[in-house]
Each structure stands twice: as C-alpha cells, then as structure tokens.
Amino acid sequence: MTFAASQSRPLAASPKTGEKSAQVAYATIKQRILDNEYAPGTAVLEQALANDLGLSRTPVREAMIRLEHEGLVRVVPRHGMTVLPLAPRDMTEIYQIMIGLELVATEQLAARQPSADEIAPLVEACDAMAAAMERDDLDSWAKADERFHLSLVELCGNRRLAAMVMAVWEQSHRARMFTLRLRPKPTDSTREHREVVEAILAGDPARATRLYRDHREKASGQMVRIIEQYGLTRL
Template sequence: MLRDIAIPPEHRAPTAADLAHARLKALILDNHLPPGAQRLEGELALQLGLSRTPVREALVRLEQEGLIAITPRHGMRVLPIAAGDMREIYEVLTSLEPMAAELLARRPEPARGLERLEAACTAMEQALAAQDRLAWAAADEAFHFGLAELCGNRRLAGMVMQVWEQSHRARLFTLNQRPLPARSTAEHRRVLEAIAAGEAERARELYRRHRRRSGEELVSLIERSGVTWL
C-alpha cells in the first residue's frame, strides 16, 4: 500500500519538529551525517538544542522520506544510496518531472510567474561561465524545486521533491567527475522557453529527454567509480 505523502499547510509558523526536521535533513544531505552514521535520539536532541519529542517527530518524517532507518533503542541510521537506487530514483523523476513542466505550460498565461525559473537558468549560465560547479548545482536544484512548486499540483510537487532529495548526495559525489554542464544548462533554458511559449507537449518531451540523459550519465559515473554506497 502506498504511503500518503504529508503536505503541510502553506501558511503556518514552523514548529520545533519542523526545525529539527530541516536541520537534520541538511546534515544528512550535506554529508555531515554520512551514510551509515548512527545516532541516538538523545544525542541528536542535545546537538540541536531541542527536546527529544520534536526530534522524535523529525526522525519519523525522515524515515518516511527514505533518508534514515529507525531502530528501537538504537536510534537512527543514515541510509546509503547505491547505483541501483539512483537508477530507480531517476526512473521516477523521468516520469514525474516532465508532467510538472507540461502542467506549467498549460496554464492560461504560461509566461507569467516564471521569475524563479528564469533566475535559476541565469544563475546556471553564470556559474557555467565561471566554472563554479557548486553554484551551478545550487541553481540546478532551484530550477527543479521551482518547477515542482509552480506546477500547481502539490502532491506531484511533494513526490518530486522527496525523491530529488534522496539523490542529493550522489549528485554532489559526481559533480566534479562530470564534464562542465554546458549541455544541461542549455537544456534547462530550452525547457523554460517551451513553458513560457505554452508549448506543453514540447516542454514535457524536452524535460523527459533531459532527465533521462542526465540520469544515465550520473548512474554510469557511479558504477564506473567502483563505489558501493553513497
């Protein structure tokens, strides 16, 4: 049975559990809590300066997102990512993200409200010119998250962002092994142009090709590296 993805209200103040969740997720995604790392609930509460109750709630959410496993009396363990996991993740993204691009292009005024995507494309182009791979990766993530959030389907957005976050460590691992992302930068720009023009089918197909190509490239790099887990 598929688990429902919780979609929080759009306008509410973050709770202590929200803060714990955000901070722990950042530690995991940025490898400060690397794959296989184990921590007790009390240790994490002390590290974050919070009580154990919001930390416990945050850990449950992180487990639902596929980032950790919780073991009674042993705390949590950060789950590793293998090449096979990345292949599955990109198969999901290749199915979902093109739909988001299509939905965005089918709006009555498709060129309106695309400032976030335009800013992300410009930032990618500037980072490419400066050969700044980390800045490019941040702009790339901003584009994908922005597209998901703007598409108008909150459930689709929630699924895309959850799966995207699971791939974060692998994308950082391969960042310096890939050629400078000139091709990806141009592909993002073409997708944005198709969305702004209201060309829904073209936007979907361009995005599908981009996601399939980039996924195959990333999985191939991981397999050739010989690394078992990320």
C-alpha cells in the same frame, strides 16, 4: 543519566522563541544530513541526539519519524537512526520518479500557456546556470539547477507533486554533490533547459515534454554511469 546537558540550546537553526523544539530538531538533523555531517551507515541513538541538541527524547523521536518517512534515514530500534546510503539502484529509482513527475509538471505548465512573468523563475535559473558555468562555479550551477527543477514543479500548480519531487530530490542530494565534479561539465545543460522553457512559453506540451525527457534521461544515464564507474555503491 542527566549529566550531559552540556549543550543547553540547539546548535543550529535559530532557537527563536515560539519555535517548537520538534521543528528545530527536525530542521537541524535534516540540515546535517544534507550537509553530509552524518556519514551514511553510522548510527545515532535517540538519547545521544537529544543530548546533542539539548532536548529530551520526545521531540527528537518525532523528528526521526518524520525523517524516516521522507526516506532520508532508517530507524532501527536499538541501533539508532542511520542515514540511508544510496546505491546505484536507488539513483535509478529516484530518477525514474523525477522524470515521471517532472514530465507531468512540464506538460501541465505548458498546457496552461503561462505568461513570461509566470515562468520568470525558470528563466532566472537558466541565467544563473549560464553565469555559473561562465565562472566555472559548479556549486552555484548546482544551486541554480536545483532552483530550476523545484521552480518547475512548483509552477505546475500540483502541490502534492511538488512535495514528492522535493522528497526524492533531497534523498539524492548527497549523490549529486558527490558526483558534481566527477560528471562531465554540464555545458549543454543550460541550452537544454532554455529550450524546455521556450517550449513551455510557446504552450507546446508535446515539444516541452519531449525535450525535457531527453534532457533528464541523459542526466540520469550520466549519473548512474558515473556512480557505477567509480564504484560508489554506497554513497
């Protein structure tokens, strides 16, 4: 079955020379998952994906293994790779983890008494959120929100922690995108973020973590409520 070389090069992700095929496969598939191009539950077989990407099964398999371990897909031997659907329970798990780890990040960062320079990314993200809300631009707001959270965990200096938060963030990406316009407008959100930043800058770990926790638990509650309310049991 070698007829299918219709696509002799990857469809996405710059096929620059020197870029390893397995990396390209990984990046391409991941992008597609985050962009919701594979509906959760639908199966994709190794060979099909390999043909699609213009590669052999080997690098595709390796990419699939990585994605499975990141919690984005499930691979069942003769049923292919399927994007994991998100149940409300998954969102609860993910929020618990994010809150736990981001609290550690917040605490560590505040305890370090960082300079204004150092936490500039956080301030920038807050500004961007505010500006986006001004324009009623929810997509930009979501991007800025993401920048805030990922900057926070990167700034704390714990690389393992940052990687873990990023993993669950990606797992829940689709759910956030779906519910973005169903949730109440994040009007207070910017203020809450700013307050956390202030506490960090003030070098007050206790206040920073308390504020952050309140903020996150509110967000978590909203999210889970919306998902259940709309019956989105298989996002």
